[in-house]
Amino acid sequence: MAEPIPIVKASGTLLRDADGHSYIDAISSWWVTLHGHAHPYIAQKIFEQASTLEQVIFAGFTHEPAIRLAERILEILPGQLSRVFYSDNGSTSTEVALKMSVQYWWNKGEGEKRNKILAFNNSYHGDTFGAMSVSDRSVFTMAFHDKLFEVIFLDAPESGSKTYDLPWDEIACFIYEPLVQGAGGMKMYNAGGLDQLIGLCQQHEVICIADEVMTGFGRTGKLFASAYLQHTPDIICLSKGLTGGTMPLSITACSAKVYEAFVQDDLLKTFFHGHSYTANPIACAAALASLDLLLKPECLHQIGNINRQHRSFMDKLQQSSHPVRNVRVLGTIIAFEIDRGKDEYLNNISTTITKKAMAQSVYLRPLGNTLYLMPPYCITEEELGKVYSVIMDILIELAG
Numbered sequence: 001m002a003e004p005i006p007i008v009k010a011s012g013t014l015l016r017d018a019d020g021h022s023y024i025d026a027i028s029s030w031w032v033t034l035h036g037h038a039h040p041y042i043a044q045k046i047f048e049q050a051s052t053l054e055q056v057i058f059a060g061f062t063h064e065p066a067i068r069l070a071e072r073i074l075e076i077l078p079g080q081l082s083r084v085f086y087s088d089n090g091s092t093s094t095e096v097a098l099k100m101s102v103q104y105w106w107n108k109g110e111g112e113k114r115n116k117i118l119a120f121n122n123s124y125h126g127d128t129f130g131a132m133s134v135s136d137r138s139v140f141t142m143a144f145h146d147k148l149f150e151v152i153f154l155d156a157p158e159s160g161s162k163t164y165d166l167p168w169d170e171i172a173c174f175i176y177e178p179l180v181q182g183a184g185g186m187k188m189y190n191a192g193g194l195d196q197l198i199g200l201c202q203q204h205e206v207i208c209i210a211d212e213v214m215t216g217f218g219r220t221g222k223l224f225a226s227a228y229l230q231h232t233p234d235i236i237c238l239s240k241g242l243t244g245g246t247m248p249l250s251i252t253a254c255s256a257k258v259y260e261a262f263v264q265d266d267l268l269k270t271f272f273h274g275h276s277y278t279a280n281p282i283a284c285a286a287a288l289a290s291l292d293l294l295l296k297p298e299c300l301h302q303i304g305n306i307n308r309q310h311r312s313f314m315d316k317l318q319q320s321s322h323p324v325r326n327v328r329v330l331g332t333i334i335a336f337e338i339d340r341g342k343d344e345y346l347n348n349i350s351t352t353i354t355k356k357a358m359a360q361s362v363y364l365r366p367l368g369n370t371l372y373l374m375p376p377y378c379i380t381e382e383e384l385g386k387v388y389s390v391i392m393d394i395l396i397e398l399a400g
């Protein structure tokens with residue numbers, strides 16, 4: 001295992017190490033950085049909030065950044081979501097969504113009957129126990145399989161119409177990464193098929209949870225991947241890009257129908273879930289600042305530019321004789337498999353590629369033999385061109 005490299009500074013797309021080398025961060029530091037590192041506008045808002053109100057218990061108290069953020073997020077989320085629950089990372093946002101869904105049925109007195117959960121094979125929803133349970137059984141979960149709860153796993157759809165034979169009236173909720181399965185290898189799947197499945201679930205009152213921890217905030221070309229679909233979720237999970245990639249924060253937003261199952265005089269029906277840093281004011285201020293930047297026409301324009309550049313690089317790859325397969329693009333994400341060894345996360349071609357790219361000042365971290373890019377939106381045409389050319393050089397070297 002290589003020693004970790006000390007990073008001492010970052011700005012825009014660049015990470016700088018202690019020896020003065022810099023690297024283009026082509027994967028947004030694990031998909032979080034939206035507008036570039038150390039963005040001065042977000043940094044200023046963080047500073048202002050830190051010197052005004054840095055933290056307060058979020059039980060019996062509230063504060064303006066949390067209220068404003070909830071209002072602004074609800075305005076832009078697809079569908080009819082009307083309430084926001086804060087936690088502090090992607091795994092807790094999905095954990096909260098699962099607990100909300102299970103307790104929704106329990107509060108309605110149907111907890112024993114509606115106790116099954118539906119998820120996709122190859123999915124990833126986080127590293128806590130509930131999130132691991134609804135994720136694919138993989139190298140990430142191997143040591144814990146006998147501790148994970150049972151889930152009905154289906155293949156993500158490959159076409160727009162399919163028949164399902166499921167015990168609908170026993171299913172509490174369905175959780176999915178809309179359109180792209182991130183950690184599962186940036187697998188892009190059929191939007192029509194997902195729409196159909198969500199529609200069927202909703203006909204049977206199954207609570208649909210869109211895990212947009214990765215896809216949220218423009219990554220797929222629209223602000224949220226769920227906006228590509230006609231059937232919108234009952235719950236949506238957000239984190240990663242929520243604060244522009246500066247502070248840990250997450251949101252689990254739900255519909256009025258879900259919320260109302262918890263608002264009762266019976267205290268046992270309370271949603272007993274909270275964290276010390278729930279709705280941290282500095283994180284909320286960072287999220288508000290990131291939203292200001294995201295909703296500017298320049299940012300949406302830049303998302304379109306990245307997509308155009310990716311599509312022309314995709315054409316180039318497809319026309320080349322390089323050993324690559326299944327080149328795909330959605331919004332600001334491009335991914336493909338390298339024909340070397342097995343299609344799996346532990347394929348060590350990943351380490352080789354990271355090393356070769358860093359020697360040319362680009363940071364890539366393939367998922368096994370799946371090479372992908374998900375750059376911050378501030379990346380320039382020249383920087384992205386350089387990333388593509390480094391990838392081409394590596395592919396030539398690998399073929400040689």
Ligand SMILES: Cc1ncc(COP(=O)(O)O)c(C=O)c1O
Pocket residue numbers: 089090091092094124125126127177182183211212213214215239240
């Ligand atoms: C779709 C999805 N859900 C949940 C998570 C977990 O997020 P976190 O790493 O912030 O716990 C991730 C992380 O990669 C993710 O891609």
